[in-house]
Amino acid sequence: SSSSQASSDGFLGCLTDNNVPVFTQSSHFFMPLLNASIRNPKFFVNTTVRPLYIVMPTTTPHVQAAVRCGSGNNMSIRVRSGGHDYEGLSYRSVNAGDFALLDLSKLHKVCVDTQAKTAWVDSGATLGELYYKIGNASNMLGFPAGLCPTVGIGGHFSGGGFGMMMRKYGLSIDNIINAELVDAKGRLLNKTTMGEDVFWAIRGGGGGSFGVVVKWQVTLVPVPPSVTVFNVSVSLGQGAVDVVTKWQQVGPTMPRDLSIRVLIKNKRAEFQALFLGTCEALLPVMNKNFPELRFNRSDCREMTWLQSAPYIYLGKDSSVEDLLKRNTSTFFSSHGFKATTDYVREGKPIPRDVWAGIFHKLAQPEARDARVILDPYSGFMSDVPESATPFPHRAGVLYSIQFYNYWPVDRGSGEVQINWIKDIYAFMAPYVSSNPREAYFNCRDLDLGTNWGAKYFMGNYQKLTKAKGEIDPLDYFRNEQSIPLQVNIT
Ligand code: FDA
Structure with a gap:
């Protein structure tokens, strides 16, 4: 329509006036930039609703200008750091509609202070870059976060961040002490100026709801030299x-x-x-x-702790330099996936015959490339009260269980593999948490139904809507599963 034309012209003009790097769909850089961090290859297809523009800020003022230009011209944005969102919500929209992609991958500085044992890390950096910089600065310091080195800091820290040191040091969010957030008006806020509720919300309440976090300050944790x-x-x-x-x-x-x-x-x-x-x-x-x-x-x-990161995730033949690579294996770049998470709680371990049933399901032909991942909780995780951060899966959780199924994207849309996931999700219901059936925000799943807020955040959901109202009262930062302004708890 003419009004959408006007808003897209206004947005583009505003970006140009502010010297913010932007690519239109007619640019031959557009598709390579878009595809550069699509981490679920099922969204490589033409039916994926693509952005009108890709904005590539190289400074914080660029991010502020881009958000101001967007909210001022009625142009929605999707923010992408590492692009690992399981449902691709950082670069696509489920329904048709104009939006711009704000891609933070050029903002990827990591500054380690070994004296203070802290670091500032940009959202566009990857976990691998963070580990590499810390490990090279000191063999006695580390940071608790996820396993896959290409995961982006921005989305990962927004949703929690668990990995091999969570039983000792908790999640990434348990170790964040400050952040810089660009709000819908383009203001740059820190821990103090954004206010307590918002600083609480951005550490676990999920990306894409409150603003654009450009960088985070974290405390580093002690690790032995070997x-x-x-x-x-x-x-x-x-x-x-x-x-x-x-x-x-x-x-x-x-x-x-x-x-x-x-x-x-x-x-x-x-x-x-x-x-x-x-x-x-x-x-x-x-x-x-x-x-x-x-x-x-x-x-x-x-x-060393640094060497353990590629060893565990990339295998014994990998090196620490592989932590800096942004490309993934042939398998992961050619296979789409569907995944779910569940939580198993104390007093209810899964019976042996159910495990036998799970292995049986894994032997079905449509599960050829399926995998199940169990991550042990407890320890530090049980020390943190449920309301301390938006991430509620704390005391009483034995472990999380993730089901993945993969298919080659050049051979269809994975219908049988997706059905296998749906089947095993139904099969698991009696053995995992219920009321709500908990799920991990960072394993985003659009099939959770309308009750997704309670599943991801449990009793913290209401407070997240309050923080949303304080920082983004016009609901500019919005996607299919962003925190709404109000919620009717039923
Ligand atoms: P992406 O850029 O797709 O963003 C995810 C969401 O956050 C989107 O809604 C986006 O708009 C928003 N967002 C991104 N940057 C933002 C910013 N700067 N400010 C505000 N909002 C922002 N998790 C885990 O805890 N432990 C693990 O070991 C792993 N391992 C793993 C492996 C693989 C192969 C995948 C695909 C995923 C994981 N994850 C994981 C899950 C991962 O933590 C989750 O997908 C993160 O949201 C990814 O962050 P990205 O920045 O890469 O995502």
Whole structure:
């Protein structure tokens, strides 16, 4: 319509007046820029609703101008840091409508202060860049965040951020001490000027609802100069069902220095661990608590904390330099996925015969590339009150369980693989948390239904709507699952 033409002309003119780098759909840079961080390749297709413009700020004032130009000209924006949103909401809209993509990937500075044991990290940096900069500044400091090095700081910190050190140091959000936020009017706010509710909300209340966080200040955590990692694989024939059943007791009750996650795929369970100590100290802990794994000295790999990051996620042949790469493996760049999260709570471990049923479902042909990931909670996680941050899955959670299924995008839209996920989600209902059936915001799922707010945030949802009203009363920062201004709790 002519009004949408006027708003898009006004937006473009405003950006140009402010020297903000912008690409229109006719630019031959447009598609490469758009695709550069689409991390769920199912959105490579032509039916994906694309942005009208891609805005590529290289300074904070560019971000402020872009937001001011957008809100002033009635042009919505989607903010993208690393592009890992499971549903692609950082660069696409489910329904048709004009919007611009504000891509922060050129803002990726990391400044480490080893004296103060803090760092400032831009939202457009990746987890890998953060780990690399910290590890190179000191072999005694680390930071608790996720496993996949290409994940963006912006979305990850907004939604929580869990990884191999959460049992010792909690989530990324538990270690954030300041942030710079651009609000809908283009103002640059810090911890003090944004106000308590908003500073609470941006640490776990999910990206895309409150403004654009351009950078974050974090406290770094102590790590020993040498840590121990292992990856022990148990096949079905070797008793994977029994070992996984037993893991439910030990994973969440091990000493905090030890996290053992489980990756189940191809009829095998891989037990991947990080221990903040030596192999010598780990051996008796494993023998006493988890003899079923038949762990021994030859399974230990001692290395720096920095080296453990690529080793655990990218495999034994990777190097710390791989943490800086933004491209992913051929498999991940050619396979679309659908995923769900669930939480298993205390007193309700999943019975052995149900695990047998899960392995059985994993053996179905449509689950050829499916995987299940179990991450142990408890420890530090149980010390944090549910209302301390918007992330509510704290005391009482034994572990989280994620189901993924993948398909090659050049061979259809994954209907059977998606149905497999829906089937196993229904199958799991009796064995996981209920009322609400909890889910992790950072594993965004548009199939959670209208009750998604309670599932992601539980009792914290109401306070998030209050913070939303304080910082963005006109609901400029909006997407299919952004925090609304008001909510009727039923
Ligand atoms: P992306 O740029 O797609 O943004 C996600 C959401 O946040 C969008 O709504 C976006 O608009 C908004 N947003 C982005 N930047 C913002 C900013 N600066 N200010 C405000 N809003 C912003 N999680 C985890 O906890 N532990 C893990 O180990 C992993 N591992 C993992 C592996 C893989 C392969 C994937 C695809 C994902 C994960 N995740 C994860 C989940 C990950 O934490 C989640 O997808 C994050 O939101 C990704 O952040 P990005 O910046 O990459 O996403």
